[in-house]
Amino acid sequence: MIELYDLAGRDPLLRFSPYCWRIRLALAHKGLEAATIPWRFHEKAKLPGAPHNQKVPVIVDGDNVVADSAAIAAYLESRYENGPSLFGGENAEAHANFIAAWADHVLMPALAPLVAPYVLPVLHPMDQIYFRSTREARLGESLDELGARSGLLLEAALATLAPVGATLGRQAFLGGAEPSYADYIVFSCLQWARCVGSPSLIARDDGLARWQDEMLNLFDGLAGNAPVAETDGRQRAAKA
Numbered sequence: 697m698i699e700l701y702d703l704a705g706r707d708p709l710l711r712f713s714p715y716c717w718r719i720r721l722a723l724a725h726k727g728l729e730a731a732t733i734p735w736r737f738h739e740k741a742k743l744p745g746a747p748h749n750q751k752v753p754v755i756v757d758g759d760n761v762v763a764d765s766a767a768i769a770a771y772l773e774s775r776y777e778n779g780p781s782l783f784g785g786e787n788a789e790a791h792a793n794f795i796a797a798w799a800d801h802v803l804m805p806a807l808a809p810l811v812a813p814y815v816l817p818v819l820h821p822m823d824q825i826y827f828r829s830t831r832e833a834r835l836g837e838s839l840d841e842l843g844a845r846s847g848l849l850l851e852a853a854l855a856t857l858a859p860v861g862a863t864l865g866r867q868a869f870l871g872g873a874e875p876s877y878a879d880y881i882v883f884s885c886l887q888w889a890r891c892v893g894s895p896s897l898i899a900r901d902d903g904l905a906r907w908q909d910e911m912l913n914l915f916d917g918l919a920g921n922a923p924v925a926e927t928d929g930r931q932r933a934a935k936a
């Protein structure tokens with residue numbers, strides 16, 4: 697069975713990494729069973745392929761160790777070509793590449809200042825100092841200051857998501873009539889925010905809300921039934 701190294705919080709059941717969620721959904725889309733291995737930032741030496749591999753997701757599939765969500769998605773598509781297509785064809789794969797670049801260069805930077813302060817309290821205590829120092833250096837501001845500005849940061853995040861909502865008002869999924877990797881990329885960013893208990897990114901009852909519900913229900917509620925943290929960082933049990 698494929699193993700997926702997946703970022704976990706203090707509670708090993710709390711999984712929130714946006715890049716790992718992309719792959720959990722991709723594996724389910726392909727109909728592949730996988731065991732997720734909880735991993736924390738302070739366990740870098742335990743990652744398969746370390747010290748070259750420093751980040752999750754990493755998968756181990758027999759003799760193959762693959763790191764990086766884009767590389768893993770491409771690997772799953774070609775290695776398991778008889779399963780349902782993850783991208784939905786060559787053109788769709790090219791479009792998904794743009795969605796991934798937009799998510800990494802525009803959406804994640806818009807969400808990170810809002811979400812990062814909510815990540816800190818759910819982390820394993822041995823991860824908290826590392827997370828605070830690396831994220832404060834990256835974001836250029838203290839997590840406490842960012843937490844105090846979450847109202848304005850939420851507005852900026854919602855503005856960034858507006859084209860996604862507009863698109864989903866006209867079509868069922870970002871990939872068209874059926875969900876595909878393009879959807880998993882964007883949804884995983886929302887799932888990251890949702891799992892750590894940051895303010896809701898679903899502001900209206902529109903295309904985005906309808907789509908998020910459908911994404912939460914896919915694959916027997918894989919994402920919808922996953923444990924989420926309360927806004928104060930305490931963990932709540934998975935939704936029944």
Ligand SMILES: N[C@@H](CCC(=O)N[C@@H](CS)C(=O)NCC(=O)O)C(=O)O
Nearest residue numbers: 713714715750751752753764765766
């Ligand atoms: N480009 C990578 C990014 C992966 C990534 O940033 N993973 C984070 C968790 S969400 C990580 O493992 N960070 C390790 C660290 O910051 O030390 C991908 O798409 O897989």
